[in-house]
Amino acid sequence: MRDSMRFTHFNEEGQTKMVDVSEKPLTKREAMAIGSVYMRPETLKLIKNKQVSKGDVFEVARVAGIMAAKKTSEIIPMCHQLNLTHVGISLDIDEGKNKVTIKTTIKIAGQTGVEMEALVATTATALTIYDMCKAVDKEMVISDITLLEKRGGRSGEFRRD
Amino acid sequence: MRDSMRFTHFNEEGQTKMVDVSEKPLTKREAMAIGSVYMRPETLKLIKNKQVSKGDVFEVARVAGIMAAKKTSEIIPMCHQLNLTHVGISLDIDEGKNKVTIKTTIKIAGQTGVEMEALVATTATALTIYDMCKAVDKEMVISDITLLEKRGGRSGEFRRD
Amino acid sequence: MRDSMRFTHFNEEGQTKMVDVSEKPLTKREAMAIGSVYMRPETLKLIKNKQVSKGDVFEVARVAGIMAAKKTSEIIPMCHQLNLTHVGISLDIDEGKNKVTIKTTIKIAGQTGVEMEALVATTATALTIYDMCKAVDKEMVISDITLLEKRGGRSGEFRRD
Amino acid sequence: MRDSMRFTHFNEEGQTKMVDVSEKPLTKREAMAIGSVYMRPETLKLIKNKQVSKGDVFEVARVAGIMAAKKTSEIIPMCHQLNLTHVGISLDIDEGKNKVTIKTTIKIAGQTGVEMEALVATTATALTIYDMCKAVDKEMVISDITLLEKRGGRSGEFRRD
Amino acid sequence: MRDSMRFTHFNEEGQTKMVDVSEKPLTKREAMAIGSVYMRPETLKLIKNKQVSKGDVFEVARVAGIMAAKKTSEIIPMCHQLNLTHVGISLDIDEGKNKVTIKTTIKIAGQTGVEMEALVATTATALTIYDMCKAVDKEMVISDITLLEKRGGRSGEFRRD
Amino acid sequence: MRDSMRFTHFNEEGQTKMVDVSEKPLTKREAMAIGSVYMRPETLKLIKNKQVSKGDVFEVARVAGIMAAKKTSEIIPMCHQLNLTHVGISLDIDEGKNKVTIKTTIKIAGQTGVEMEALVATTATALTIYDMCKAVDKEMVISDITLLEKRGGRSGEFRRD
Numbered sequence: 001m002r003d004s005m006r007f008t009h010f011n012e013e014g015q016t017k018m019v020d021v022s023e024k025p026l027t028k029r030e031a032m033a034i035g036s037v038y039m040r041p042e043t044l045k046l047i048k049n050k051q052v053s054k055g056d057v058f059e060v061a062r063v064a065g066i067m068a069a070k071k072t073s074e075i076i077p078m079c080h081q082l083n084l085t086h087v088g089i090s091l092d093i094d095e096g097k098n099k100v101t102i103k104t105t106i107k108i109a110g111q112t113g114v115e116m117e118a119l120v121a122t123t124a125t126a127l128t129i130y131d132m133c134k135a136v137d138k139e140m141v142i143s144d145i146t147l148l149e150k151r152g153g154r155s156g157e158f159r160r161d
Numbered sequence: 162m163r164d165s166m167r168f169t170h171f172n173e174e175g176q177t178k179m180v181d182v183s184e185k186p187l188t189k190r191e192a193m194a195i196g197s198v199y200m201r202p203e204t205l206k207l208i209k210n211k212q213v214s215k216g217d218v219f220e221v222a223r224v225a226g227i228m229a230a231k232k233t234s235e236i237i238p239m240c241h242q243l244n245l246t247h248v249g250i251s252l253d254i255d256e257g258k259n260k261v262t263i264k265t266t267i268k269i270a271g272q273t274g275v276e277m278e279a280l281v282a283t284t285a286t287a288l289t290i291y292d293m294c295k296a297v298d299k300e301m302v303i304s305d306i307t308l309l310e311k312r313g314g315r316s317g318e319f320r321r322d
Numbered sequence: 323m324r325d326s327m328r329f330t331h332f333n334e335e336g337q338t339k340m341v342d343v344s345e346k347p348l349t350k351r352e353a354m355a356i357g358s359v360y361m362r363p364e365t366l367k368l369i370k371n372k373q374v375s376k377g378d379v380f381e382v383a384r385v386a387g388i389m390a391a392k393k394t395s396e397i398i399p400m401c402h403q404l405n406l407t408h409v410g411i412s413l414d415i416d417e418g419k420n421k422v423t424i425k426t427t428i429k430i431a432g433q434t435g436v437e438m439e440a441l442v443a444t445t446a447t448a449l450t451i452y453d454m455c456k457a458v459d460k461e462m463v464i465s466d467i468t469l470l471e472k473r474g475g476r477s478g479e480f481r482r483d
Numbered sequence: 484m485r486d487s488m489r490f491t492h493f494n495e496e497g498q499t500k501m502v503d504v505s506e507k508p509l510t511k512r513e514a515m516a517i518g519s520v521y522m523r524p525e526t527l528k529l530i531k532n533k534q535v536s537k538g539d540v541f542e543v544a545r546v547a548g549i550m551a552a553k554k555t556s557e558i559i560p561m562c563h564q565l566n567l568t569h570v571g572i573s574l575d576i577d578e579g580k581n582k583v584t585i586k587t588t589i590k591i592a593g594q595t596g597v598e599m600e601a602l603v604a605t606t607a608t609a610l611t612i613y614d615m616c617k618a619v620d621k622e623m624v625i626s627d628i629t630l631l632e633k634r635g636g637r638s639g640e641f642r643r644d
Numbered sequence: 645m646r647d648s649m650r651f652t653h654f655n656e657e658g659q660t661k662m663v664d665v666s667e668k669p670l671t672k673r674e675a676m677a678i679g680s681v682y683m684r685p686e687t688l689k690l691i692k693n694k695q696v697s698k699g700d701v702f703e704v705a706r707v708a709g710i711m712a713a714k715k716t717s718e719i720i721p722m723c724h725q726l727n728l729t730h731v732g733i734s735l736d737i738d739e740g741k742n743k744v745t746i747k748t749t750i751k752i753a754g755q756t757g758v759e760m761e762a763l764v765a766t767t768a769t770a771l772t773i774y775d776m777c778k779a780v781d782k783e784m785v786i787s788d789i790t791l792l793e794k795r796g797g798r799s800g801e802f803r804r805d
Numbered sequence: 806m807r808d809s810m811r812f813t814h815f816n817e818e819g820q821t822k823m824v825d826v827s828e829k830p831l832t833k834r835e836a837m838a839i840g841s842v843y844m845r846p847e848t849l850k851l852i853k854n855k856q857v858s859k860g861d862v863f864e865v866a867r868v869a870g871i872m873a874a875k876k877t878s879e880i881i882p883m884c885h886q887l888n889l890t891h892v893g894i895s896l897d898i899d900e901g902k903n904k905v906t907i908k909t910t911i912k913i914a915g916q917t918g919v920e921m922e923a924l925v926a927t928t929a930t931a932l933t934i935y936d937m938c939k940a941v942d943k944e945m946v947i948s949d950i951t952l953l954e955k956r957g958g959r960s961g962e963f964r965r966d
Contacts, residue, residue: 007207007218008296011732014211016221016703018710020730022672022751028344035303046168050175057168059338059539060177063399063546064238066340070395070403071236073714075285076292077225077707081714081727083403085433086342088333107344111729115299116292123284123303124236131237131277135169138276138308138319142196142284145303147295158299172571177542179549181569183511183590189827217703220821224707224882227823231878231886234553238546242553242566244886246916247825249816268827272568329529329540330618336533338543350666357625368490372497379490381660381861382499385721385868386560388662392717392725397554397607398614399547405725407755408664410655429666437621438614445606445625446558453559453599456630457491460598460641464518464606464628469621480621494893499864501871503891505833505912556875560868564875564888594890651851651862652940658855660865679947690812694819701812704821708882719876719929720936721869759943760936767928767947768880775881775921779813782920782952782963786840786928789947791939802943 009078018078024111029152031106033118035145037129038099043137047100047129048093058091061102061128065089068124069106072117080112087117089125102126103148113155115147170239179239182272190313191268194279196306198287199260204298208261208290209254219252222263222289226250229285230267233278241273248278250286263287264309274316276308331400340400346433351474353428355440357467359448360421365459369422369451370415380413383424383450387411390446391428394439402434409439411447424448425470435477437469492561501561504594512635513590516601518628520612521582526620530583530612531576541574544585544611548572551607552589555600563595570600572608585609586631596638598630653722662722665755673796674751677762679789681770682743687781691744691773692737702735705746705772709733712768713750716761724756731761733769746770747792757799759791814883823883826916834957835912838923840950842931843904848942852905852934853898863896866907866933870894873929874911877922885917892922894930907931908953918960920952 008019047057066087073079086107094101104121106114126142133140150158169180208218227248234240247268255262265282267275287303294301311319330341369379391409395401408429416423426443428436448464455462472480491502530540552570556562569590577584587604589597609625616623633641652663691701713731717723730751738745748765750758770786777784794802813824852862871892878884891912899906909926911919931947938945955963 007211007293009221009293010211014217015734016706016710017733018713018728018731020732020751022729022753050168050171056175056539056542059542060170060238060546062338063543064236066338067396067399067550068236069340071232074711075225075229075232075236076289077221077228077711078292080729083405083432083727084340085344085402087340088342089339090337107342109344110727115295116288119288119291119303123288123306126306127277127280127284128237130280131239132168132170134276134308138311139321140307142280142306143304145284145287145306146301147299150299160300176573177545177549178572179552179567179570181571181590183568183592217700220700220703221707223821224704227821228711228879228882230823235550238550241568244566244888244915245823246827246885248823249825250822251820268825270827271566329533329615331543331615332533336539372490372493378497378861378864381864382492382560382868384660385865386558388660389560389718389721389872390558391662393554393558397547397551397558398611399543399550400614405727405754406662407666407724409662410664411661412659429664431666437617438610441610441613441625445610445628448628449599449602449606450559450561452602453561454490454492456598460630460633461643462629464602465626467606467609467625467628468623469617472621482622498895499867499871500894501874501889501892503893503912505890505914557872560872563890566888593888651855651937653865653937654855658861694812694815700819704814704882708880712880715876715880719869719873719880720933721865721872722936759939760932763932763935763947767932767950770950771921771924771928772881772883774924775883776812776814778920778952782955783965784951786924786950787948789928789931789950790945791943794943804944 021111026109026111027152028109029113031114031118031150032148033104033122034148035102035122035126036099036143037126037140039140040137041098043133044098057132061125062089064128065121065125069117069121072120076116079116082108082110084108100129113153115150185272187270187272188313189270190274192275192279192311193266193309194283195309196263196283196287197260197304198290198301200301201298202259204294205259218293222286223250225289226282226286230278230282233281237277240277243269243271245269261290274314276311343433348431348433349474350431351435353436353440353472354470355426355444356470357424357444357448358421358465359451359462361462362459363420365455366420379454383447384411386450387443387447391439391443394442398438401438404430404432406430422451435472435475437472507594509592509594510635511592512596514597514601514633515588515631516605517631518585518605518609519582519626520609520623522623523620524581526616527581540615544608545572547611548604548608552600552604555603559599562599565591565593567591583612596636598633668755670753670755671796672753673757675758675762675794676749676792677766678792679746679766679770680743680787681773681784683784684781685742687777688742701776705769706733708772709765709769713761713765716764720760723760726752726754728752744773757794757797759794829916831914831916832957833914834918836919836923836955837910837953838927839953840907840927840931841904841948842934842945844945845942846903848938849903862937866930867894869933870926870930874922874926877925881921884921887913887915889913905934918958920955
């Protein structure tokens with residue numbers, strides 16, 4: 001298999017294109033992505049306490065993630081426009097590792113997968129947590145953003161070990 | 162100092178707001194952020210070879226990052242709208258660590274900093290690399306997204322160790 | 323029936339989500355919304371006269387409403403993206419009540435309704451009338467924005483009395 | 484004063500234009516707008532209970548309002564682009580009148596006022612409350628959207644009685 | 645046939661509307677548009693040389709064109725939202741005529757055609773070439789933007805002579 | 806002067822960047838662009854007649870052009886975000902040459918020019934005329950899009966012969 005055939009967003013001359021999915025059938029597809037925001041224990045405590053009292057960082061971050069999922073084709077140049085049928089984002093505090101874990105699930109009935117939507121939603125959620133907390137902690141690190149699972153479509157199921 | 166005063170995007174009742182920067186002076190500001198995309202050696206080689214022949218993953222990713230920087234206030238809910246005066250993104254291949262390193266510099270003359278713009282540009286660049294290469298490698302990981310440096314404004318200089 | 327099941331945009335933990343409509347069939351749907359802009363008789367007269375001579379406030383407002391309908395999922399956080407198949411906006415002057423009445427009809431073949439699209443188009447039309455006339459009348463009031471009718475989908479027909 | 488000079492968004496031939504503010508000085512400006520969402524007492528109770536337990540309608544609506552304020556020049560055709568320096572939205576439950584009251588404050592240092600931004604934020608907040616609650620109450624009415632106060636700029640202070 | 649029936653974006657009263665395509669079947673459709681950017685021979689040479697050495701004007705322009713195609717319904721007021729299934733843009737240097745020729749192909753399965761998407765992508769590509777080169781040549785001219793071919797849908801095939 | 810210095814949107818390695826204008830002073834700037842839409846005499850007559858009776862193609866096109874001017878930095882990848890202080894678009898029918906002529910004037914006080922904004926507004930206006938008329942004439946041609954005049958900024962005045 002030649003290289004030029006493998007990076008599907010380039011044609012044989014190495015020019016970008018939005019891949020032709022016209023002949024692909026509409027199938028139900030789902031993708032899950034994860035990511036983490038590492039921070040100081042005090043920052044994590046502030047987020048946690050806010051949630052039981054006032055000022056819910058997670059709620060704002062979740063709204064940002066859902067809205068960003070819908071913007072994926074505006075942010076990632078070669079992404080197809082897709083009308084998502086479900087976006088769910090769960091956020092968990094892992095005190096042992098001083099981090100917040102983000103897990104996003106996206107569904108669609110379409111001609112192409114929603115991996116990028118899941119990854120975009122996850123990073124937008126992470127970035128919003130950073131923004132909401134940066135006044136108290138500038139050294140947070142966003143890491144481990146990756147695709148967890150993918151179902152539907154010709155390439156079949158993908159599941160990360 | 163009370164908690165409610167520290168997360169600046171919440172008022173005293175814990176309600177979100179876009180922070181009032183009306184009284185802050187216009188000053189020159191700059192922020193640098195970094196991030197990495199870890200991938201298989203074969204994927205890295207494909208990117209590298211393309212660059213010298215045809216189909217430049219980095220050029221598309223760089224354009225995506227620059228355009229995303231300008232969209233920051235649409236993606237991060239509490240971010241102020243800012244007219245950036247410079248966006249520069251450099252991409253380097255680190256073969257020893259099987260990763261691409263992204264480094265973004267943003268400048269502005271404004272009433273608030275451009276940390277989020279630098280982080281958004283960095284992640285959009287990383288996500289576009291993922292998108293361009295995902296046909297050959299679904300297990301790439303975006304990590305180590307963080308603020309490197311920040312200059313200008315009342316809070317002064319920040320430099321990560 | 324428990325409360326947590328009734329606000330469909332929250333899950334059982336009270337966290338926002340974009341409702342999963344993956345299993346719903348594609349059906350033809352339609353929604354109609356109305357709204358009014360109350361103003362001084364002199365302002366209403368200016369609008370009316372302009373229409374027969376030059377400077378058509380209604381035409382600009384109608385274009386704004388149609389374009390805003392297409393932006394609904396960017397403005398309302400939990401709204402699904404929908405490719406509308408028709409947007410029609412009619413504007414009437416009610417001199418007896420010193421107001422302009424806006425009536426919007428939206429159609430689609432989709433998995434979810436277009437109530438929000440109809441309401442967003444109606445308010446954007448009203449706000450543009452306000453903007454076009456605010457130099458002569460700052461005391462206009464936008465009121466009575468509501469859903470008039472809704473057809474198609476599982477919940478069946480809704481018609482306001 | 485001739486009519487054609489009064490609707491400032493039209494030129495002498497009645498053609499739309501974005502008003503020329505090039506010669507106006509940069510001044511601090513502020514605008515406040517209000518609006519209401521009328522609903523059934525049961526719906527109001529659901530919102531209120533959610534706030535003390537889980538699923539905060541107001542928080543999502545507030546985020547939507549803040550983000551919509553930043554989109555004003557994309558929604559209202561003749562509005563100038565403005566980099567807002569503050570957006571604050573307060574939401575109050577008025578049980579006697581079965582309504583939620585929205586009050587928005589916007590600030591800027593610019594060449595033109597922020598009335599439209601305050602009105603757009605107010606209606607987007609109201610529309611999001613409608614969206615979050617429409618599964619239980621389709622007959623909500625958005626009303627009384629109006630400018631409350633305006634300060635700064637050549638036309639001076641405006642305060643609604 | 646009366647005039648008022650022929651400009652399909654107006655109703656019988658001459659008011660704009662987004663045409664009702666609800667009853668049209670989903671069919672595969674394709675459109676091709678072309679356009680040219682005329683420039684000085686030296687500018688053309690700079691573009692050409694860059695391509696073999698460094699700084700690829702065409703790659704940036706192609707990305708801009710693909711992204712603009714997806715924005716068509718935000719730019720052209722009466723355009724329906726469409727989820728494109730393919731965007732391809734080819735760029736050729738015509739040294740004899742001192743111009744760059746742009747040719748765009750768009751595909752979709754939808755209820756309405758993609759002519760406007762092809763034209764928008766072509767002009768955005770042309771405008772980006774202008775932007776990338778304007779520091780060396782302000783007198784470039786964008787011309788000959790037109791629909792070349794159109795297939796699918798009730799109105800059948802169109803092919804420019 | 807070396808080539809690599811002349812295409813200002815590339816750095817020395819030929820990588821795209823948003824040019825650094827941080828050190829440039831804020832000055833008043835203005836740009837004018839023109840363009841034409843060539844069409845059949847019958848199409849031109851339809852537009853003309855509509856204007857005196859009902860269904861104003863030009864008004865919709867003008868609104869589209871003004872709104873597109875504000876979107877320039879989202880469409881042209883390397884354009885800086887600019888808050889325009891004036892957008893004016895005039896449309897003229899040239900029956901002798903079977904065309905509509907578009908002339909756009911843009912003003913700003915900023916660190917960089919508004920040529921691209923004037924060109925984007927002109928093409929969006931032309932494309933909207935195409936869209937409004939394409940049901941009766943698919944062979945229209947958009948041509949002669951070019952910069953007419955430019956004032957303000959370091960590079961001084963430019964005027965096309």
